[in-house]
Amino acid sequence: MDICKLGSPGKMRSEIDGRNLINNSLTYNFLQKYLLHWLEAASLLNITSEIFTAVDSLISMIDVDNGEGISAFVHNIKRVLLQNQYIISKVLLQAYYSALVFAPKRNEWDGLLQTLSGHTDYVSSVAFSRDGKTLASASWDQTVRLWDAATGAAPNTLSGHTGVVWSVAFSRDGKTLASASEDQTVRLWDAATGAALRIFTTDHSPTALHFSEDGRYISTSSQSFLIQAVQSFLASADPHQNEERHERILIDDEWLIRSGERLIWLPPNYRPRCSAIHDNTIGMGHASGGVSFFTFNDSSVHSLL
DSSP, X not given: OOTXXXXXXXXXXXXXXXXXXXXXXXXXXXXXXXXXXXXXXHHHTTOTTHHHHHHXXXXXXXXXXXXXXXXXXXHHHHHHHHHHHHHHHHSGGGGTTHHHHTSOSSSOOOSOOOOOOOOSSOEEEEEEOTTSSEEEEEXXXXXXXXXXXXXXXXXXEEEOOSSOEEEEEEOTTSSEEEEEETTSEEEXXXXXXXXXXXXXXXXXXXXXXXXXXXXXXXXXXXXXXXXXXXXXXXXXXXXXXXXXXXXXXXXXXXXXXXXTEEEEEOOGGGOXXXXXXXXXXXXXXXXTSOEEEEEEOSSOEEEEO
């Protein structure tokens, strides 16, 4: 009784400093003794991802001045969860096996936070939502997956494409996800629920796509789609037919493309493994380890190789 040393049986929860609970040695001892049991039970109840919320709450309540030991311990718990959440959620007793075998003997973790497993073939593209809370991945297995970036949970698998999904992109407001596939379609999805919104047929197999900054257009290398109210879309095979011209920079195979026109051919050594676009500047990462940038304006292209 009164394991938290509250003293008065009438003390209200609102009167209690949470840090006093966390720094109490009984709390520390409980975690040390029953942590693995906790993980096993959470896996059995299929609520493994909810432990992240509990651990984050513990971290926020720790008095950093007087709780150095428990602070390090709870941070280690989070790293163990990040590293093993997938296998613990699938095979309960791996909390006692793999999670312990591959945990560092000292508090020395490498930079890898988590490996997200679920696709059954190569991953061809990934994209973060603007707020950093959601990660989307495209795969050769013809699916797109949405991941909780904090916990690694995968609440939605988006199915419908009939070929390799080459690229994914979030709209600026993070509410819509687009995917481009070798099945010659671009699909739009609700980023929160994973519901399919619309399908566009293209005249090629797009390997890249990009939302305009104002969110009104989504473009592939040769086509633009005008986004209208309530997710109603008008597809135009010729972006020059749109009422407004927008500078849209894309990479498609071996070309840099601006507003649907091939502009710069990329030699093999300069074809990127990854790229990012901001306004009229594109940055490209190459297999050699190098990075190059191109900035476009109305009359010229500036490069920094």
